[in-house]
Amino acid sequence: MIINKHIMRTTNEKQVLQQIVNAGPISRSQISRNLSLNKVTVSDIYSELLHEGLIREVGHGVSTRNGGRKPVMALLNVDYGYVISINLLRQRFTMLACRLDGKSEDYTSVSTRNVDLTSVLDMIEEHIRQMMGDRDTRLLGLSFGLDGVIYENQILNAGLNGLKDFDLAKYFGDKFNVPVVLENLANEAAIFERDFSGEGVYENLISVTIRDQVSAGIITNGHLYRGHRGEAGVIGKCPLADRYQEQNHETVNHYVSETSVLKRIMAYQKLDRVDVNRIRRDYLGHQPELLAILDEFSYYLAKVLANISSSFAPDAILLNAPILELLPELMDDVRGYVDKLAIPRKAPLLLTKNAKEASLMGGASAIIHRVLALDDLQLTFRNERPVVLEQIES
Structure with a gap:
């Protein structure tokens, strides 16, 4: 069972590894009970994973009430390797290294303003190699997130010029000889909410990402x-009726995208760059021009969220938006506008816990699923479980 881009696992192998990832430290006997699998089958798979180095034994658990040997406990071996997640944004790219248990390390943000795509790709390669040089373990896979439409790991449409129909996965897969997963930013954010919020917390959710596009x-x-x-x-291109003249329509991106809102703010502030401190200060100072822009943003966002809530009836809608992270008070305005709308289902509206890294961590989860050959199974990260352990004597 060698971990590579061509790996295949049986159903039993997948389920045993899933148990160790999600429930470790865990014993072979507990895995057998959880899965209703023969102990010999579990032991054979366990031994192969241990020999491969993908799992490690960390100590002994507590004996049963009847006494007997204390069970040996196993965990995923996070030193087996790591993955790197990259987000391609309009004027920068961000990167994050992640262990196989989902723990993030070494966040990097690099400006690409006025830099052509070829140079951006070279910069990404340089930073990947730099991350690789800083580690003793091996790179297992890469993920890329971007605004656009991704299908079967190909870019069908992209917000960034030059990326449409470019085989980004093959380009970096050939350079580093690892599997590469492509995904759009909103899907990555949704994966983050599913996999990092706790097992079963969100079975049905929608994560709305507001960046250059709304998706x-x-x-x-x-x-x-x-x-x-x-x-x-892909909701950013959907039409919305004008607040004051319903016969006029613009797209959701026009009213709600981060790019559009920040352009309006920079225009009234007479600045050529975003000054987040100034935005926050003007908001707290009740600056009329800013409040008017933000009220428009809240109103139109509420219309979008109400449509989503009625159409999909999710358990919750999570919002991933830098403007809301900067001004979380706006969530009350958004909820207020939604409450005024006559819709049958009003899902809870929540602000994501980690807007800066959510998509990156969701991308990391996607590539971890791939390198472990567990694409079709739920993995739950940072699921701390208390356990009594004793060190194994060497």
Whole structure:
């Protein structure tokens, strides 16, 4: 069972590894009970994973009430290797290294303003190699997130010029000889909410990402829903009626995208760059021009969220938006506008816990699933479980 991009696992192998990832430290006997599998089958798979170095034994658990040997406990071996997640944004790219248990390390943000795509790709390669040089373990896989439509690991449409139909996965896969997963930012954010919030917390959720475009990642019954050729969740191009003249229509992106809102703010502030401190100060100072812009943003965002809530009836809608992270008070305005609308289902509206890294960590989860050959199974990260351990004597 060698971990590579061509790996295949049996159903039993997948389930045993899933148990160790999600429930470790865990014993072979507990895995056998959880899965209703023969102990010999579990032991054979366990031994192969241990020999491979993908899992490690960390101590002994507590004996049963009847006494007997204390069970040996196993965990995923996070020193086996790591993955790197990259987000390609309009004027920068961000990177994050992640262990196989989902713990993030070494966040990096690099400006690409006025830099052509070829140079951006070279910069990404340089930073990947730099991350690799700083580690003793091996790189197992890469993920890339971007605004656009991704289908079968190919870019069908992209917000960044030059990326449409470019085989980004092959380009970096050939350079580093590892599997590469492509995903749009909203889907990555939805994966983050599903995999890092705790087992079973969100079986049906929608994560709305507001960046250069407005898009939605959709989780149904624990699985990512992509729709026809990956087009599910492309809501930014949908029309919205004007607040004051309903016969006039603009797109959701026009009213709600981060790019559009920040352009309006920079225009009234007479600045050529975003000054987040100034935005926060003007908001707290009740600056009329800023409040008017933000009220428009809240109103139109509420219309979008109400439509999503009525159409999909999710357990919750999670919002991933830097403007809301900067001004979380706006959530009350958004909820207030939604409450005024006559819709049958009003899902809870929540602000994501980690807007800066959510998509990156969701991308890391996607590539971890791939390198472990567990694409179709739920992995739950940072699921701390108390256990009594004793060191194994060497």
